Amino acid sequence: MAKNIMLFWGSGSPPCWRLMIALEEKNLQGYNNKLLSFDKQEHKTKEVTDLNPRAQLPTFKHGNIIVNESFAACLYLESEFKSQGTRLIPDNPTEQALIYQRMFETNNLQEKMYDVAFYEMFVPEEERHESAVKRKKESLIAELKLWESYLEKMGKGSYLAGKIFTMADVVCFPVVAYFPRLGCPKERCPRLMEYYDMVKDRPSIKASWPPHWLENPKGPDTLKNL
Amino acid sequence: MAKNIMLFWGSGSPPCWRLMIALEEKNLQGYNNKLLSFDKQEHKTKEVTDLNPRAQLPTFKHGNIIVNESFAACLYLESEFKSQGTRLIPDNPTEQALIYQRMFETNNLQEKMYDVAFYEMFVPEEERHESAVKRKKESLIAELKLWESYLEKMGKGSYLAGKIFTMADVVCFPVVAYFPRLGCPKERCPRLMEYYDMVKDRPSIKASWPPHWLENPKGPDTLKNL
Numbered sequence: 390m391a392k393n394i395m396l397f398w399g400s401g402s403p404p405c406w407r408l409m410i411a412l413e414e415k416n417l418q419g420y421n422n423k424l425l426s427f428d429k430q431e432h433k434t435k436e437v438t439d440l441n442p443r444a445q446l447p448t449f450k451h452g453n454i455i456v457n458e459s460f461a462a463c464l465y466l467e468s469e470f471k472s473q474g475t476r477l478i479p480d481n482p483t484e485q486a487l488i489y490q491r492m493f494e495t496n497n498l499q500e501k502m503y504d505v506a507f508y509e510m511f512v513p514e515e516e517r518h519e520s521a522v523k524r525k526k527e528s529l530i531a532e533l534k535l536w537e538s539y540l541e542k543m544g545k546g547s548y549l550a551g552k553i554f555t556m557a558d559v560v561c562f563p564v565v566a567y568f569p570r571l572g573c574p575k576e577r578c579p580r581l582m583e584y585y586d587m588v589k590d591r592p593s594i595k596a597s598w599p600p601h602w603l604e605n606p607k608g609p610d611t612l613k614n615l
Numbered sequence: 616m617a618k619n620i621m622l623f624w625g626s627g628s629p630p631c632w633r634l635m636i637a638l639e640e641k642n643l644q645g646y647n648n649k650l651l652s653f654d655k656q657e658h659k660t661k662e663v664t665d666l667n668p669r670a671q672l673p674t675f676k677h678g679n680i681i682v683n684e685s686f687a688a689c690l691y692l693e694s695e696f697k698s699q700g701t702r703l704i705p706d707n708p709t710e711q712a713l714i715y716q717r718m719f720e721t722n723n724l725q726e727k728m729y730d731v732a733f734y735e736m737f738v739p740e741e742e743r744h745e746s747a748v749k750r751k752k753e754s755l756i757a758e759l760k761l762w763e764s765y766l767e768k769m770g771k772g773s774y775l776a777g778k779i780f781t782m783a784d785v786v787c788f789p790v791v792a793y794f795p796r797l798g799c800p801k802e803r804c805p806r807l808m809e810y811y812d813m814v815k816d817r818p819s820i821k822a823s824w825p826p827h828w829l830e831n832p833k834g835p836d837t838l839k840n841l
Binding site for chain 2: 457459469492493
């Protein structure tokens with residue numbers, strides 16, 4: 390099955406990483422893949438844009454099926470390989486509800502983390518404002534408090550949607566992993582960091598760990614002053 | 616079934632509207648609901664925050680299950696009421712792939728539309744820049760071109776993911792509906808506007824049309840100069 394798969398990806402991109410975790414969890418090791426450099430703009434070359442007019446990574450193909458949005462590709466893999474590897478979404482709609490809820494809340498956490506950690510990368514110098522930085526920091530701190538309260542309520546040793554590892558963890562873990570990497574003070578999110586420590590050595594996650602993070606375990610300290 | 620449901624919603628919010636379309640499609644008419652005013656900050660009252668710590672709309676409860684993220688609630692409804700009303704996601708993973716892809720691409724269209732149409736609402740006056748407005752407009756125009764190309768490729772009379780109405784249409788239509796309302800020149804997205812005309816009178820959509828849009832069919836012209 391894995392021989393039918395082609396993935397173009399970038400190191401450290403949460404959307405790429407979550408899809409790679411899903412591939413591992415579904416026992417699809419050995420899939421074809423190509424690591425591209427964002428810095429060299431390799432995601433804008435024809436081999437990508439032929440499959441993905443957005444010129445973004447991940448760009449993912451299974452047989453004749455192209456699914457590039459990372460959430461879409463994860464849901465597709467779970468559906469196509471339902472009984473293979475880890476069941477990431479159970480059949481029971483009641484259990485699904487919380488998994489879906491946390492999956493889509495991940496967009497908030499990701500966006501707010503990016504807004505702070507990559508402010509200078511995304512906002513041209515002449516458009517930067519201290520007031521915006523302050524507001525975005527407050528918004529990220531409030532977001533972290535929410536996730537802390539979720540983990541607090543579920544109790545020690547919980548995954549994001551309960552006692553087992555699910556699609557909520559697949560999509561959210563790569564975002565969570567940015568907080569220690571970018572120097573976020575542990576006091577801002579102690580439970581999230583406990584969760585991080587619990588999950589980071591899971592085989593699917595270790596196998597897909599961003600290669601440039603392995604080379605340079607400490608990233609820029611852009612969350613140090615949060 | 617519908618008697619077990621409680622929805623808090625705001626008029627014109629795409630996340631609320633998509634969930635209301637899904638409720639109609641799944642034949643859940645008669646659900647309990649309360650229209651709240653964003654202007655009066657009614658979404659920040661205790662009856663909402665008890666169910667939704669984000670104090671956002673929609674806030675949605677079915678029995679004891681709370682699912683507030685609109686994509687999550689739509690997926691939950693489709694799963695819980697699979698054989699009731701319209702099938703919005705087919706069983707076949709190959710067919711699901713394109714539906715998921717377009718569903719999640721909707722986030723791009725929505726965000727880029729908001730960035731232009733509601734720039735002055737979201738960005739404090741002292742942080743506004745002509746250069747940012749220009750860049751955001753270009754980004755929205757490029758996004759519209761993508762959707763135009765999708766519809767072009769699928770042929771006249773197509774829905775967003777093929778020949779039938781699916782979850783892709785449920786989640787995306789409320790965003791598409793903003794373009795004519797906010798005065799976007801038709802030349803910017805002629806195929807999307809054909810799609811809009813084809814879908815706007817569908818019973819689920821008419822039944823959930825934002826009440827303040829019925830009262831005032833023309834919104835502010837914030838997309839006029841796109």
